[in-house]
Amino acid sequence: SHSLKLSKEDIILYSAKVIPGNETQVMKMLNRISEIGSTIVMGKNEQLHTSGHGYRGELEEVLKIVKPQHFLPIHGELLFLKEHELLGKSTGIRHTAVIKNGEMLGVSHLRNRRVLSNGFLSLGKENLQLMYSDGDKAFGTSTELCxxxxxxxxxxxxxxxxxxxxxxxxxxxxxxxxxxxxxxxxxxxxxxxxxxxxxxxxxxxxxxxxxxxxxxxxxxxxxxxxxxxxxxxxxxxxxxxxxxxxxxNPAGVLSDELNARLSGKSHVGFGIPTLRKVVDGHPKKRRPSKKHEEEVSSHTHPVNNTQEELEGHGIEVERNLSENAATSTSDLTEAVSHNSEESDDLWKSFIVSSPVDELVKDNNGSVPREEHSEEFKKKEISKGDSNEIPKSQLESSKPVKRNKWKPEEVKKVIKMRGELHSRFEVVKRRMALWEEISANLLADGINRSPGQCKSIWTSLVQKYEESKSDEKSKKSWPYFEDMNKILSDLETTVTK
Missing domain, CATH: 3.10.20.580 (Ubiquitin-like (UB roll))
Known part of the structure; x- marks a missing residue:
């Protein structure tokens, strides 16, 4: 009670047992009493507590006094309810039963205070569920309220x-x-x-x-x-x-890409490397940057980088490659350090170019020259004598043809991938295995990067999954049998 105030001279007799689930609240109360300084007396040795439930002798005495014709024990564990039923039968009660939650019983009518039938009649079982109240309106089961x-x-x-x-x-x-x-x-x-x-x-x-x-x-x-x-x-x-x-939403992706480059910010792993601009400070011809391409978990797409040169030959278009997220960040710092006038010229040339540029690598890891646009070609020829342009430079301006996979190359990739199948089941260092396959292909005179090998294998697996349910595709697709030998063994292993 709020009107009750304790002092150090008071003695508190705590005779109850803590109900399971209330331990925290009870302990907080005892701590507050201890802060006041009152003496607390509790425990079994003090002989203060007695059970709130009746003992066997007390229950038997109640049954003998009441003498019921129907006896249905309720409230408690099933073990104790069964014991209580046996106690009722021992006192002479004929009609007893123990039911579970949801079960319904009918009781026979009495005449002259005696039962005319067996006493209890089962009326079926109701499917009961716990219901929850969530706020003022939400009410339902745990599934309905998630x-x-x-x-x-x-x-x-x-x-x-x-x-x-x-x-x-x-x-x-x-x-x-x-x-x-x-x-x-x-x-x-x-x-x-x-x-x-x-x-x-x-x-x-x-x-x-x-x-x-x-x-x-x-x-x-x-x-x-x-x-x-x-x-x-x-x-x-x-x-x-x-x-x-x-x-x-292609427009949203392209606009976000352009805004990110214009603002000088780049998301790591966005698939778009930072556009880099290199200025030597000399009117000499700049050298193409050479970096080793490294395949990581996030694919990157390099962007064409164009820059006007002060040479007699006119404009050169070169492609720069970004390795990964860390390289992109360092290149970004280098690009931002240039003056705004040079950056404006760079972005103008970027806007003229296509919005999505792809990576093309040569054998030595350097980046080949791109195909000049018709407009740039006209300007270049008008600035200098066309006879002074080397033939090698004109040949390098030709469009790069797509290096498609040949059937024998695909079969070699499937064979090598099948030989390393057990090692590919280990999650870590799978990229090293693709590098090993790429090196083996190079030894056979086939120049394919680890990323290309991984990409063609992914396409083969997808085609295999589509062809499994189509008998016509199984016969028409030339690589089905080779793929089936590898992947069917995998399915058998997983099933075991």
């Missing part, structure tokens, strides 16, 4: 991924990779000072780039969700709810 899902989100968090998709147009000579503008929102999730969010962006772009160009949006959503959920589980041992939403 109680389990809400508890899981509160414990493991939620990730919402919004993706605007750009599918590449048909263009000979370029690798087709899906690009996207991705936004990630998280709730109830530990982000490790932004490190996890950066990792999620990289994983989302890598997962999106791995999808076939013509795959449906639902497949993209499923792939990205699975990758992000797996990454968070490895990072923080949590299993968040991942909601991925994919929409076709």
């Amino acid at each position: 109680v389990d899902e809400r508890l899981r989100i509160a414990s493991d968090g939620i990730i919402v991924v919004s993706m605007e998709i750009l599918r590449p147009q048909d263009a000979d000579g370029f690798e087709k990779i899906i690009k996207g503008k991705i936004r990630i929102t998280t709730r109830c999730l530990w982000l490790d000072k932004g490190k996890l969010l950066d990792a999620l962006h990289k994983a989302a772009h890598a997962a999106l780039s791995s999808c076939p160009v013509n795959c449906p949006l639902a497949h993209m959503e499923k792939t990205v969700s699975a990758v992000l959920r797996k990454m968070v589980r490895k990072y923080s041992s949590k299993r968040p709810e991942v909601i991925a939403i994919a929409l076709e």
Whole structure:
């Protein structure tokens, strides 16, 4: 009571047992009494507590006094209810029963205070469910109120991924990779000072780039969700709810790409490297940069970089390659350091060029020259004498033809991949195996990068899955038998 005040001289007799579930509240109360300084007397040795339930002798005495003709024990564990029923039968009660939650019984009519039939009649069972009240209006079962899902989100968090998709147009000579503008929102999730969010962006772009160009949006959503959920589980041992939403919006992706470059900002793993501009400060001809291409989890698409040269030959168009996210960032700092006038000229040439440029590598890892536009060719010829232009330079201006896979090359890739199949079952260092396949092909005179080998294998697996259910495709597709030997063995191993 609020009117009751304790002091140090008071003695508190605590005779009850703590009801399971109330331990925290009871302990807080005892702590407050201890702060006041009052003496607390409690425990079995003090002989203060007695059970609130009757003992066997007391229950038997009640049954003998009442002498019921029907006896139905309720409230308690099933074990104790059965014992109580046996106690009732021992006192001479003829009609007894023990029922569970939801079961219904009918009781026979009495005449002259005696039962005319067997006493109890089963009326069936009602399907009872726990009902929850959530606020003023929401009322229903745990499934209807999504109680389990809400508890899981509160414990493991939620990730919402919004993706605007750009599918590449048909263009000979370029690798087709899906690009996207991705936004990630998280709730109830530990982000490790932004490190996890950066990792999620990289994983989302890598997962999106791995999808076939013509795959449906639902497949993209499923792939990205699975990758992000797996990454968070490895990072923080949590299993968040991942909601991925994919929409076709090429204009949004291109505008975001252009704005990012104009503002000098680049998302790591966006699939678009930073556009780099190199200024030597001398009117001499600049050398093409040479870097080793390294395949990582997120695919990158280099962008054409054009720059006017002060030579008599006119304008040179060269392509620069960005290795990965760290290289892109350092190149970005270099590009921003140039004056605004030079940057304006650079962006003008970028806007004239195509919005999506693809990577073309030569054997030595250097980047070959691109095909000049007709407008640039006219300017170049008008500035200098056409006879002074070397033939080698004119030959280098020819468009690069697409290096398609030959049937014998595809069969060699399938054979080498099958030989390394057991090693590919290990999740780590798979890229090293593709590099080994690429090196073996090079030894046979076939120049293919690890990324190209991995890409053709992904396409073969997709075609194999489509052909399994079509007998006509099985016969018409020349690689079905070779693929079936490898992948059918895998399915057999998984089944075992």
